[in-house]
Amino acid sequence: MSVRVWPALQEAADRVDELVSALPEPGSRLPEERAELTAAKDAARALRTRFLQTxxxxxxxxxxxxxxxxxxIAELVAAAAAEFPALAPTAGQLAADRGRRQADKEGYEIDQGIFLRAVLDSPRAGAHLLDTMLRPTARALRLLPEFIRTGVLETASVRVERRDGTAYLTMCRDDCLNAEDDQQVDDMETAVDLALLDPGVRVGVLRGGTMTHPRYRGRRVFSAGINLKSLHAGDISLVGFLLRRELGYLHKLVRGIRTEDAPWHARTVEKPWVAAVETFAIGGGAQLLLVFDHVLAASDAYLSLPAAREGIVPGAANFRLGRHTGPRIARQVILQGRRLRAAEPDARLLIDEVVEPEEIDAxxxxxxxxxxGPAVVPNRRMLNLAEEPVDEFRRYMAEFALQQALRLYGEDVVEKVGRFAEKARAR
Known part of the structure; x- marks a missing residue:
């Protein structure tokens, strides 16, 4: 591309690569070495941002x-790296970072965040990417015939069962109280796709499975949020987890799925969704509730969004929560870590129905x-159109792509997840 910024960007990106090759591994660098590399990265990122703006x-x-x-998104950043190596980290650079602890990574995902912010901020490119992300995954399409035949799917973290026209999705990671990681995001998007694609399903239900954890043995738990142990280990990715989660299965819960089988009068196949919360919905679990049509909770359950305390951004909760609670409570929950117990009045802004634990099934x-009812789907479509215009969601996700990437590599985040991992090992 023969523009003035491009040669300078290529030179700046090459300088970063030279320094990374010449310096010791990230965890062994001296303060002055880290400062020199940070300055080089900042210079390249400023030029990358300028180039993409135009x-x-x-x-x-x-x-x-x-x-x-x-x-x-994963295919897009890979294609960008292959075609324009100065715009996005290459497969080799990402592979070198893979397997390192979060504290020891180079931070290449920040460069992915810069690229994806620019794409999503563009009305034309961003809309096309959102539309692409609403399409079914290859994994779901491969599993669909068998699921239609049997009505059952077992994955590592989610079980799906169709009964009487309803798809029951059960999160079953009892090793970590349904804390989310890349695997869970992949399994959840597959499960949501199958429920939306199966013509025998009219309604979807999401619950947490029964736990074997000593503290919660025999109880259902909805979700403990992001898996901080995986984050410390460097196994939570910007593209494969944080962005795929929001643009993939969560957005499909809101908008439906793009498929050739959609009726002529609709762009997607949509279905209504019910969530049932037992014990707690922490972090990403609470974020999930914001996209469901009906939320049930046991009277002894609670909700929280501790992302600010953990140092990260709670997905699209900053975009959606205030719509439910108003701005003051949203700030209390997100910025100050306020916990909402299902039985308290303010929680009813997020929960439609509170029942005793033994009454959840009924x-x-x-x-x-x-x-x-036949009018439910068109009415939920109109409600979502009014409450969450797709262009506003796109603009939010553009900024989220970069801000969350920066937060992943914040010193406070690295320190906090390190302390969490140490406590987990000590148990």
């Missing part, structure tokens, strides 16, 4: 054949029955 649509068209090809059945 040329992102041209870059996106080059990578997607003018929009004729739909590339999911309450789920009643909610499913209410959401089977």
């Amino acid at each position: 040329h992102v649509d041209a870059v996106y068209d080059r990578l997607t054949a003018g929009g004729a090809e739909g590339l999911r 309450a789920v059945a009643r909610a499913v029955d209410r959401l089977r």
Whole structure:
């Protein structure tokens, strides 16, 4: 690309690569070495940002054949790295970082965040990417015939069972109280895809499975949020977890799935969703509730969003929570870590129905029955259109892509997840 910024960007990116090759491993660098590399990275990132502000649509068209090809975010950043190595980290650079603890990584995901912020901020490229992310995954399409035949899917972290026209999704990572990682995101998107694609399913239900953890043995737990142990180990990725989660299965819960089987009068296949919370919904678990049509909770359950305390951004909760609670409570929950117990009045802004723990099954059945009506889907579509306009979501996710990438490598985050991992090892 013959523009003035491009040669300077290539030179700056090459300088970063030279320093990384010449310096010791990240955990062994002296303060002055770290400072020199940080300055070089900052210079390249400033030029990368300037270039993309002007040329992102041209870059996106080059990578997607003018929009004729739909590339999911992982495919898109890989294609960008292959075609324009100065714009995104290469496969080799990412492979070198893989397996390192979060504290010892080079921070290449920040460069992915810069690239994806520019793409999502573009009305044309961003809309095309969001549309692509609403399409079913290859894994789901491969599993669909067998699921339609049997009505059952078992994955490492999610079980799906179709009964009487309802898809029951159960999160079953009892080793970590349903804390989320890359594997869980992949399994959840597969499960949501199957529920939306299966013509025999009219309503979806999400619950936590029964735990074997000594403290919660025999009890259902909805979700403990992000897996901090995996984050410390460097196994929580910006693209494969944090962005795929929001643009993939969570957005599909809101908008439905893009498929050739969608009716002529709708762009997607949508279905209503019920969530049932037992014990707690922490972090990402609480974020999930914001996209469901009906939320049930046991009277002894609680919700919390401790992301600010952990040092990260709680997904799209900053975008959605205030719509439910108003701005003051949203700030209390997100910025100050306020915990909402299901039985308190403010929690009813997020929970439709609170019942005694032994009554959850019956309450789920009643909610499913209410959401089977033929007018439910068109009305939920209109509600979501009014409450969460897709362009506003796109702009939020553009900024989230970069801010969350920066937070992943914040010194406070690295320190906190390190302390968490040490406590977990000591137990």
